[in-house]
Amino acid sequence: MTASSRGRMPAGWDVDLSEDYEWVPLRLPPDVTRLTASTRLSIEAEYRGWELTKVRLYTDGTRRVLLRRKKSRVQNPHADNLPEL
Template sequence: MNRNNRAMPVGWETQSDDWEYVPIKLPPDVTRVTASMRLAISAEFGGWELSRVRLYTDGSRRVLLKRRKTAHHVPDPGL
């Protein structure tokens, strides 16, 4: 799925000259511990940091990761 086609919750701005953003949807069957580990791996190896999290009543989560823009390309997190 192309990351630009993912729907973003209202108010989650992703336009910035200094930051790049990637939205991630975690399904309801992903536990809090598993989600935490996935996001920690993205931070460790991709330079991503947590920007926002939204938990829905069905148990799914929308996560917005951000990182400073760099001259060299680092791949998006493969969650």
Template sequence: MSSHSRRLPSGWEIESEDFEYVPLRLPPDVTRVSASMRLAIQAEFGGWELSRVRLYSDGSRRVLLKRRKTTHHVPDPAI
């Protein structure tokens, strides 16, 4: 299943003329430090920035990354 086809939390809009978005799910076994490092790598090499994070009671996280739309293709993050 593609990360784009997953249902987003309410209020998380991903329609924009200026930005593209990618939703991610981080499982409960990913620590906060590890998640931070993974997202920092995506920011550095993919141009993504953190838009939203939602932490669930089971320890999993839903993350929404965004970046300005570009004319050249950069692959989605594979966290």
């Protein structure tokens, strides 16, 4: 995932962010189909423990996605590596 695909959260999404979870906002470009996005997010859920919290579809076809997962008690040495979408 490139740095440009991550960014700040859309307005209102930062209201209910629990400290018990890790949160990752993603931007999916318009050329990513719904099926491809669904497959990629399913892989993240299956193998990395992320779950889909919110999705916003914009008129230009861009999707903003918010993923979350429970924080681990054990410090992960790769915690800075975010999901590759």
